[in-house]
Amino acid sequence: MIQDIGEGRLDISYGLQKPSDGDRLFIYGYKDKTVYVKMLRDDIPDIPFFPLKDDLLRNKEFKFLFRIAGTAYFTIIEDGTELIPYEHNTYSFQKLSVFRKSAQTDLRFAASTGWQLYKWYMDNRFCGRCGGKMKYGEKERSVICKDCGLTVYPKIMPAVIIGVTNGDDILMTRYRGREYKGHALIAGFCEIGETAEDTVRREVMEEAGIRVKNIRYYKSQPWGFDQDLLLGFYCEADGDCSIKMDDGELSEAVWVNRKDITEKNENMSLTNEMIVRFKEG
């Protein structure tokens, strides 16, 4: 999966660091969810290295994100498309999803995780309580209001991915109005006051009208593209298996026999791994 870059290779220890030669820079476009890349190949988007030769970024503050295998990654807490022309030198702004099929697994994970941090910083430049300006925490990853002292930590949204099974069938869906058009599983955000298991029961009932039993936790996955922490569960249909689809959320909800599943292992998303795992029994 996207986070499987090797144990211990992601170093999130926080610090107010400055970039040095060989470090890397993500310049994101906030409004269009884009990233400034050079396409080395169709499946190899690449990002700038320090030192930068670009006068357009002179005097900018580079915000440290994390290290992967010793390489530090930085970003700029501004909308990059307002700093740099859309196409410039050999670089251009491309949809962040260009990294979904990147062959460079370190950079793919860095792009997604970097976006999650970048978006959080962009959304927390001012205090939600008093409207004052926020400053960066010095000892830990936080932003602190200069006026009232409110401390805000990174926001992670837990959501569940649910493999609902009925014998040799699994409940597959397609989402309405999303960029991603492939098969999905039932999914949804945890609401305040719920356990993850409560969310599983509620989402399957809301989206497909089915009661479930025997809920088992499978695995989790950080999914920075959408600010999520995904929690994967399998469960079984309990009683009536006829689907009453929520056609506001979904465009398709069907039982698929494991021998009819066409998905292959993409080594990317938890949804894909859970589908393929069921297919292979």
Ligand SMILES: [Zn+2]
């Ligand atoms: Zn404040």
